[in-house]
Amino acid sequence: MLNKKLLFSSLNVFISVLLLAGCASTKSNAKQENKETSKDSITLMQTNELLSLDTSNHADLTTWNILENTMEGLYKADSKHQPAPAMATKIVKPTDNGTVYTFPLRHNAKWSNGDPVTAHDFVIAWQRSVAPTSKSGYNYIFSGIENADAIIAGQKSVQSLGVKALDQYTLQVKLEHPMPYFNKMMVMPAFFPENQAALKKFGNKYGTNSKSLYYNGAFYATGWDGTNENWSLKANKYYYNKKKVHLKTIKYLVIKDPNTAHELFERNKLDDATITGVTAKELQGDKNLIHQNRAGNYYLRVNLANNHPLTNNKMRQALSLVLNRKTLTKNVLADGSLPANTYVAKNLVKDPINGKDFADENQPQQTYNVKLARKLWKQGYRESGFKKTVALTLIGDDQTVTKNVAQFVQASIQNNLPNVKVNMKNIPEKSASSYVHSGKFDLGNTLWLADFADPTSFMSILTKDNPQNYGKYNDEYFNKQYNLAIASSNNNQQYWQHMNNLEKRLNQTLPVIPLYQMVESHLVNPKLKGVLRHPVGETDYTQAYLK
Incomplete structure (x- = not known):
């Protein structure tokens, strides 16, 4: 899917201080510094800016990386990289010769404002996303669902899409032809639900900053105003599976230069640093280096x-x-x-x-x-x-x-x-x-x-x-x-x-x-555990913890 792609407003001063401090102390001293964060918090990086949180109107790696940890669709990818129940209570087998999927939804899923997650939230999200006016460039992903191609071409209304709320907690999807890979697709952020109240409340501003939408995942985003290059995820108290969420905060910084990423990792300011080029070449023997194979x-x-x-x-x-x-x-x-x-x-x-x-x-x-x-x-x-x-x-x-x-x-x-x-x-x-x-x-x-x-x-x-x-x-x-x-x-x-x-x-x-x-090179805090690194899709930190 998707494409590639410093710090906050005081970045230049901040980095200068880091580099000066680095000159004044050895690498070993830097590694022995006490982390400013507790076991409840980790700091991660993205290599490009966050441009939107609205799946219907935007799609890139940074957006989807954040949504992977703040939203859930019908399924999530498990530790074996296979679809596992999320908003849906089971992996559904199609009927009618492989063309009808009927998803029972969990009754205890809530949005970050306390609203229940319902089948209607999926219907309205998919209708927004398939519309010819959608700006994400991803409405084609709905092709194969009944009437999707005609809707994309402007020949039918979004209400004719083959997705229907049979009741508050039952979602039915009709296909125009069998799609044996359909269940695999349901882990994608493109198919995430959207809260109806948020869409009405925020209108055109929906997803343009961290406050202008609600979240149904393990975390909710905070501190992103739409342009800044640092933000955080906070544990969602309404999340149905919050007992398995160990972190209270995930902090994010936008870092485009691998030398900067390495320097911050050495100073215990990053728990996972993506490195490339000369920096990566020099660190291939580092004990904290892992390679993440991506499809x-x-x-x-x-x-x-x-x-x-x-x-x-x-x-x-x-x-x-x-x-x-x-x-x-x-x-x-x-x-x-x-x-x-x-x-x-x-x-x-x-x-x-x-x-x-x-x-x-x-x-x-x-x-x-x-x-x-x-x-x-x-x-x-x-x-x-x-x-x-x-x-x-x-x-x-x-x-x-x-x-x-x-x-x-x-x-x-x-x-x-x-x-x-x-x-x-x-x-x-x-x-x-x-x-x-x-x-x-x-x-x-x-x-x-x-x-x-x-x-x-x-x-x-x-x-x-x-x-x-x-x-x-x-x-x-x-x-x-x-x-x-x-x-x-x-x-x-x-x-x-x-x-x-x-x-x-x-x-x-x-x-x-x-x-x-x-194939990504990551310097990873050896105490960071529970991360699901998928070859297809995004990395899942929802059950991560510091040992």
């Missing part, structure tokens, strides 16, 4: 709109072939990340027909070949009628790691291909997203982290009319194979054959150029 790939999104220079397939192939992904992951990232040559990440899912990892069975024949790349570039350059240097704008956020990757891409292209110049534009996440959404880019540094364990979580966003298809990829064969896959979702052999065809087609047409698979 997500970073890639270059290519803008294929007619007025952009990379509509020629040979030129896209050339760009891919000059990128030495092993060098990128070993020398630039140095954080355990792995080279990626396919759009779908490894370790997401195995093809049940042959038991092979889906990404492994669809590896392209050529991954790095500068000689062939030059040949293809020159051919595409002539075919496109270029006479001057091709100028490419590479958009990305302003994290240090994103800048480092952009520099690698820029050098790889300019040093190996003729008549091309790559202009890097690394800006804050909100601005970078705006550029991409409005089509003001040629290449975009992007992450897609799987929403659920099925290739369609990746493939769907490259279909013709998907709102996340910002590169405007429109391939007749790809669209047809995707539709055939969905239509045959109850036939394993046909479904997986179509999915394989989709990945192979992307290897050929390259609307996205894979870079590396997401």
